[in-house]
Amino acid sequence: MHVSADAVGQLGEVFSLTGAHQTVAASFWAWLGQQDHHIRPPAPDTIGSMCGDRLRVQWWTDPTGAWFAAQVVDMTARSFWEVFLVPARSGQQVAGRRLCMGDASAIELLDTLWLEVFGPQVGTQVVEARYPAFAELVAAGCNPSGVKTVRDDAAMVARLEADVAYWKHLAVSLSKTAPTRESTYTPPPPAEAPSAASGSTATARKWGLKDIAEYAEANAHRITILQRAVSATKRSSFENPDLLYTCLELLAIEYTEVKTGKADRNAFKVKAEALGIDFGGSVDPSVAGELGDLYFIRLGGRRRFLDQHLGKGSARDPRYCMRIYFCWDEDTNRVVIGHMPSHLPTSYT
Secondary structure (H helix, E strand, O other), X not given: OOEOOOOOOOOEEEEEEOOOOOOHHHHHHHHHHHHOOOOOOOOOOOEEEEEOOOEEEEEEEOOOOOOEEEEEEEOOOOEEEEEEEXXXXXXXXXXXXXXXXXXXXXXXXXXXXXXXXXXXXXXXXOOOOOOOOHHHHHHHHHOXXXXXXXXXXXXXXXXXXXXXXXXXXXXXXXXXXXXXXXXXXXXXXXXXXXXXXXXXXXXXXXXXXXXXXXXXXXXXXXXXXXXXXXXXXXXXXXOOHHHHHHHHHHHHHHHHHHHOOOOOHXXXXXXXXXXXXXXXXXXXXXXXXXXXXXXXXXXXXXXXEOOEEEEEOOOOOOOOOEEEEEEEEOOOOEEEEEEOOOOOOOOOO
């Protein structure tokens, strides 16, 4: 079997192999078996699929069983990824991986697989190589004389057209936004403490990460927190939930008032700086487009870019680093949270 390569594929990486390849396939199937005990190594020279409790796997193997290609759907992590190990036309051994669908946790899982199974034998990345589609690998493996690849970009064109329509809509919406006032912001005077005679006041609730779904429902009229953000927050190990909820309130109150022209933008800026919170754009749109749907949401039937974020901390340790990725919904005049509180990747690697 031979695979030709002529361009870099999005979300796919191809690497040369420097070590012996004979044990990689066995290690790969053993690793899948650890994730789902129903997954067993396929026989050599076969094409097929198998389904376990967690994984659904489609594969191709050559007559030796050492060369293979696999597509894996992880129903627990809600991810879809591919890996392969084949000889290239030049005779060089190459391995590849691609995340087709999934979030940051899916990238971490794929990185773990790559390190444990392919890591010892992987050499340098073949930057000029195009990542071959799974169907190409299967077809080429079944036809030693080679196959002709035809690329249909209709789906990509449709996606780009949808993105163009969104950016046009955003430009029109921004052009209708009232100019932000530049006057100096004067913070309101601090509220007077209640006298002892008035009795104790009700203590504000202390929210935990596990309470995020309840908070989202109770405050849905002020801020929209999507289910993917709720799920990520519940799984998070972030150690400062008070800061997270303070930032959500900052977006629900000060940021919303600024966006709707009810307050000077310094009202938001001053409070964010007092908290040590960074505010700015999330990632360049060209980079976001290469990362699947990590930075995009569906809202009102449109694909929306999570173009803004609040951040605290520069380390990637999820216990101490916080990011809130969001966009502004002009239809509801509310902030929409798409992901929090972990740092989303800014590249595939």
